[in-house]
Amino acid sequence: MIKLTHAEENYLKAIYKLSDAGKKGVSTNDISAEMKTKPASVSDMLRKLGEKEVIEYRKYYGVHITQEGKILALRTLRKQRLWEVFLVDKLRFSWDEVAEVADELVHVQSPILIQRLDEYLGFPKFDPHGDPIPDEHGDVRSRPRLPLTEIELNGTGQIVAVNDKSAAFLRYLDKVGAYIGARIKVLEKVEFDGSVEILVDNKKTIFMSKDVAVNILVML
Structure with missing residues (x-):
């Protein structure tokens, strides 16, 4: 090995x-x-x-x-994303805090620990940022998603992931109330600068720059 x-x-x-x-x-x-x-x-x-x-x-x-490299990379991603779920769901870390801690835990070399962690968490399919968690065989469950900037005017969908996982970006999303699982509707698309206005959960309107919107991924 x-x-x-x-x-x-x-x-x-x-x-x-x-x-x-x-x-x-x-x-x-x-x-x-x-x-x-x-x-x-x-x-x-x-x-x-x-x-x-x-x-x-x-x-x-x-x-x-290479194929062997892909297997090893998926194994590492599986561990990292399971640890992120554990940190958020069980230890009450926020999603902007988990990256550094998970990066340390991911290097623990114990297959049985990861198997039992997966079982303990209920075999989650996605991490707190919406990224798919490879299963023990390296299979990845993907789902179709588009950047918010590509959703048509009056189009609806659900926020399922983010491209930018920096702590500053995630804290910004927390501040404005955009979160994984939120239902959205595009109310306005500004041609001049690509900014958008969305309605979140039929309650709150949020105006976002193009730089923010392009990093939010939506499932129709």
């Missing part, structure tokens, strides 16, 4: 997420931005991951995750 360091797990998880977002070949700049580190550090890590055959990297063609 391939052994990865904590840093290697984090990089592999980032590469998988970027690949899953539709990028055929993930660039070192993509990874650098995701990991918030220098391209030189990324290049050194890619060499290490390539030696362990969890990625393939060819200059000018980008990084491709």
Whole structure:
């Protein structure tokens, strides 16, 4: 079995997420931005991951995750997202607080612990940010979703996930009252700057900039 360091797990998880977002070949700049580190550090890590055959990297063609790499990345994502559910549902962390703590817990190497954690939580399908939780076989339950900016005028739907998981963004959503599970209706779309006005749960109207709306994902 391939052994990865904590840093290697984090990089592999980032590469998988970027690949899953539709990028055929993930660039070192993509990874650098995701990991918030220098391209030189990324290049050194890619060499290490390539030696362990969890990625393939060819200059000018980008990084491709191997099948073994995908299995390991999904295993890491499963642990992280289950821990996030646990922290929010059982320990009353808010969704903007869990990332750092879950990043520490994810490196615990105990398959039986993760199995029992999943069972204890009732086999959740999605984490507090709306991201799907891979099952023990690595299968991921996806659901169709669109950025709020792409919902038509007078269109309705439900907020099911967010793209931006930074603490500042999540705290902003808490402040304005936009949350996972909220029912929304698009009341206005401003052509000039792409901002939108929505009605939440038939009670509250919220005006959002394009930068905010594009990071809110809605299921019709």
